[in-house]
Amino acid sequence: MSSMIVAVVAFLIDALISDPRSRLHPVVLIGNLISLLEKLLRRDLDSPTNKIIKGGVLVSVVVIVASLVGLGVEILMQDVPSLAAQIFIQALVLSFMISPRSLGDAGREIYFLLEREDLARARQKVGWIVGRDTQNLNEAEVARATVETVAENTVDGIISPLFYFAIGGLPLAIAYRAINTMDSMLGYKNDNYLYFGRVAARLDDVANFIPARLTGLLFICAAVLLGLDYKNALKMMRRDARKHPSPNGGWAEATVAGALRIRLGGVNYYFGKPHFRAYMGEPEENLEAVHILGAIRMMYTATILFLMIACAIC
Numbered sequence: 001m002s003s004m005i006v007a008v009v010a011f012l013i014d015a016l017i018s019d020p021r022s023r024l025h026p027v028v029l030i031g032n033l034i035s036l037l038e039k040l041l042r043r044d045l046d047s048p049t050n051k052i053i054k055g056g057v058l059v060s061v062v063v064i065v066a067s068l069v070g071l072g073v074e075i076l077m078q079d080v081p082s083l084a085a086q087i088f089i090q091a092l093v094l095s096f097m098i099s100p101r102s103l104g105d106a107g108r109e110i111y112f113l114l115e116r117e118d119l120a121r122a123r124q125k126v127g128w129i130v131g132r133d134t135q136n137l138n139e140a141e142v143a144r145a146t147v148e149t150v151a152e153n154t155v156d157g158i159i160s161p162l163f164y165f166a167i168g169g170l171p172l173a174i175a176y177r178a179i180n181t182m183d184s185m186l187g188y189k190n191d192n193y194l195y196f197g198r199v200a201a202r203l204d205d206v207a208n209f210i211p212a213r214l215t216g217l218l219f220i221c222a223a224v225l226l227g228l229d230y231k232n233a234l235k236m237m238r239r240d241a242r243k244h245p246s247p248n249g250g251w252a253e254a255t256v257a258g259a260l261r262i263r264l265g266g267v268n269y270y271f272g273k274p275h276f277r278a279y280m281g282e283p284e285e286n287l288e289a290v291h292i293l294g295a296i297r298m299m300y301t302a303t304i305l306f307l308m309i310a311c312a313i314c
Contacts, residue, residue, distance in 0.1 A: 002087065003169060004311045007162055009091035010098060011307060018101040026069075026096045030178050034062055034185050042196050051195035059182060059199045066178035070170035094165055097177045099157040100303050103150060104296045110146050114139055114289035133269040140287040141266075147287075148264050150295040151219075151256040152249045156180050158303050159218070160211040166310045179207050205247050212248035215302060216241065216255045222301035223259035228294070233259035236281045243278035250280060257281025260294045 022028065041054040073093055077086045106129050113122035122142050127134040130145045137145065160180070165173035183204035186197030216237045223230035236258025237251060243265075244250025257264045263283040267274050285291075 002083075004166065004307070004314045006087050006090045006094060007165055007310065008307055009087055010094035011100070011303065013091055013095040014098055014101045018105065019096070019099055026093070026174070027177060027181060030062065030066060030181050031185065033065065034058070034182055037061060038186070038196075042192070044192075048195045052198055055186065055196040056199040058186075059179075059203060062178050062182060063175050063203075066174045067171040070172070070174040073170050090170060093170060094161075094173060097161040097165070097173050099153070100300060103153050103157055103299065107146050107150050107292050107296045110142065111289045111292040114142060114292075131270065133272065136269070139289065143287045143289050143292055144264055144266070146292045147256065147260070147262070147295045148253055150292070150299055151252040151264075154219075154299045154302060155208055155212045155215045155248060155252050158299070159215045159306055160208055162303075162306055162310070163211045163214065164207075176207055179204050208248040212251040214306075216251035218302035218305050219252065219255040219259065219298055221305055222298045223255075225301055225305075226259075226294075226297055228259040228298070229261055230259065232261060232282075240278070240280040243280060245277060254280040256295055256298055259298060260291050261285045262287050262291055 019025070037058045041058055042051070043054075046054065070093075073090065077090060080086045080089070106125070110122050110125050113119075113125060119139060119142070122139075123134045123137050126137070126142050126145050126149075129149050132145065134142070134145065161173045161176050164176040179200070182197075182200040185200075186193050187201035187204060188194075188197060220230050220233045220237070222228075223233045233255045237255040240254035240257070241250035244253060253264050257280045261282070261284040263279050263281045265277045265279040265281075267276050269275070
C-alpha cells in the first residue's frame with residue numbers, strides 16, 4: 001500500500017508545483033545521456049544493420065542506467081528512519097516522471113488564447129507541444145492538435161509511468177520515462193533515425209501497449225463520471241483505435257473523440273509536406289476551444305481513477 005501512497009503524493013506534488021524547468025530535471029539528464037551516446041555511436045556511413053545494432057546498444061545502456069538510478073533511490077530510502085520522509089522523497093522523484101499539471105496548463109493556455117481570438121499566439125503555443133507545422137492552422141485545427149496531444153500524452157506522460165511504478169517501483173517508472181524520452185528523440189522515420197532509432201521506437205510501442213488500452217478504458221469511465229457520451233466513447237474506441245499510425249495512440253484519441261462527439265485526425269503538415277492521419281470519431285460537434293477543456297477534465301479524471309483503482313487493488 002505504501003507504494004501507491006507514494007504515487008498519490010507524487011500526483012499531489014505535481015498538482016501543486018508542476019514540473020520545474022531545470023537543467024537538473026531527471027528527464028533533462030536522461031536526454032543529455034541519450035545525446036551523448038548518440039554522438040558516440042551514430043555514424044551516417046554505417047550500414048542499416050549496424051545502425052540498428054548501435055541504436056540497440058544505446059537503448060540498453062540508457063534503460064540500465066535509468067533502472068539503476070531508481071533502484072539506488074529505493075536502496076537509499078531504506079536507511080531513512082522516517083517513513084514519511086521515505087514516502088515524500090520517492091514521491092518527489094516520481095513526480096518528475098509524470099506531467100498532468102504541465103499538460104493541463106499547456107492546454108488551458110491555448111484554450112484562453114483561442115477564447116481571446118489570439119490565434120497567432122495560440123499557433124505558437126501549440127507548436128511547443130506538437131511536432132506538426134502550426135503556422136497556418138485555423139482555430140479548429142489548433143483545438144484539434146491540442147485535444148489530440150492531451151489525449152495521447154495522458155498515456156505517455158501519466159498512466160504509463162504510474163502503471164510501471166505500480167508494478168515495479170521507481171526502477172521501472174524511471175526506465176519507462178527513459179524509453180519514452182528515447183522515442184521522442186530518436187524515433188523518427190527520416191535519414192538519421194530510420195534505422196538507428198528503430199529499437200527505441202519499437203520498445204516504446206511495447207512499453208505503452210497495456211497502458212494505452214488501459215487509458216482507453218479509464219477514459220470511458222471518466223466519460224461516465226463527467227456526463228459525457230460514454231457509449232459513443234466505447235463505440236469509437238472499438239471502431240477507430242486501430243486506425244492510428246501508432247499502435248497505441250488511437251486508444252486514447254479515439255475514445256476522447258467519441259466522448260466529446262468530435263472528429264480527430266485529418267491532414268497534418270510536417271516540414272511543409274502534407275500527411276493524412278485517419279479520422280477518429282464523428283463530427284457531431286464542430287471542434288472548438290471548449291473541447292480542449294473537456295479533454296483536460298477527462299485526463300485528470302482518468303488519472304485519479306487509476307490511482308483509486310491501484311490503491312484498491314493494493
